[in-house]
Amino acid sequence: MPETAWNVDRLPAVAARADAPRHTALVRVTHWVTTVCFLALLVSGLEIVVSHPRFYWGESGNVLTPALFSLPIPSSRATVPTGYGYVLPDQNGWSRYLHFEAAWVLVLTGALYVIWGALSGHFRKHLLPDVSDRSMRSFSRELARHLRFARPVAADAWSYNLVQRLTYLLVIFVLFPLVIWTGLAMSPAFVSAVPATVTWLGGRQSARTLHFLVTVALVAFLVVHVAMVWFAGFRTRVMAMITGVSAPTGGPE
């Protein structure tokens, strides 16, 4: 490991945490519970979308109204014109049961994580950018480093870099709340109690379309996240998220 690869700004943090776990137990458990729930929600959500792969804007929409866009896939309902000459089997029953159960586990896990993250200083210490990093210059430098696919520096094994921090903050405090909100906006009973949930989004079909688009953003995050973990050393990083222990040398592979 050449000396120059160390980010001197983050060196003290590295030294201080040499014996501490890379990720605390709560972060590790909530990370994997969220992973399982997200995959369950994704698979069941896709199954539900297959029964009506058309999206609309506004309050209502059906096969008699023009679609905002539709997915070029076959459907599990004969009433949907797809251009394919066949109808897929209906999977909505278990998909809906699984979708809402996984949503509950994810929301409760997320609530635990957010409350703990706020009280323990996790967000302040590990996710909010360091004061010295809060500038466009830092951001463009870090972004350029990502776009060049530069080798991760040793500090990356011990703390999150700027682009990583901003991305995680976006996922935790913007995308997840949005996907929960747009999901609730599709519940006819919930919106009877809290109509603003759906009226602020412009209607039921807008909520459904946004729910899909936010999911696309979350899937894009998942793909890039896994790719970055792969790039930084899949085994070390995944083991760190499972056992809490990072590579013995403290540096990346």
Added chain:
Amino acid sequence: MSPISRRTMITRGLAAAAGLSGLAVAERIADRYGLVPPDHGGIYGAGETLTYATHRLLTRHSLAREFSRSQISNPPFANEIAPPSDQFTRLQADGFKDWRLAVEGLVAQPASLSLDEIRRFPARRQITEIACEEGWSYVAEWIGTPLVDVLRAAGIMPQARYVVYFSIQRSWWESIDMADALHPQTLLAYAMNDGDLPVGFGGPLRLRVPRQLGYKSVKFINRLAVTDSLKSFGKGLGSASPEGGYSWYAGI
């Protein structure tokens, strides 16, 4: 790792026992207050129960959104039109004058109502959205008799907990709890958008439950049964939906 001391073991045992009995007590209380859905068994039971209980605590009296006349979908979408049975076709040929709605179970005076008798109750008109679990929806004006009025007229008994309702299509039957059965927007709908309710939309009589998804709004209703338990209906899961893999509660 240090061995677990006797004190720790006793403390943990007591905590586990307290936790388990706490769960049992919670289930008793939840059941008592009608917070446990009939399809609460199996791996999805926990999620279903959480959803149903939360919705019952949040939405017992809330009203489904109503819309302005300009938001009515034109044309509405009828979904799959049921293959009319011989029995249905015969009733239709006579303009449904022999259509009857049987009101049975925990009521003081069981009844068999004709469509005219149902129309004699004060009508309620409401413009609501019907949303299918598949994702599509339409807005329409529904005109009908609030179910609560028919139940009150039949003398509903205090131990009633659910209303089970049956379509002339034998495979389609559903049930709702009293929060939905006594809800002012739950209609025995016989008209839609200023005309008789078309057959494609469930005519001559459809139970509209606007705070739940479309599959709870059963078409071609001809029987209501008021009950204190769903165990004796079908497989005891509450309705035909859980028997076909769909959840009984469809408020989400």
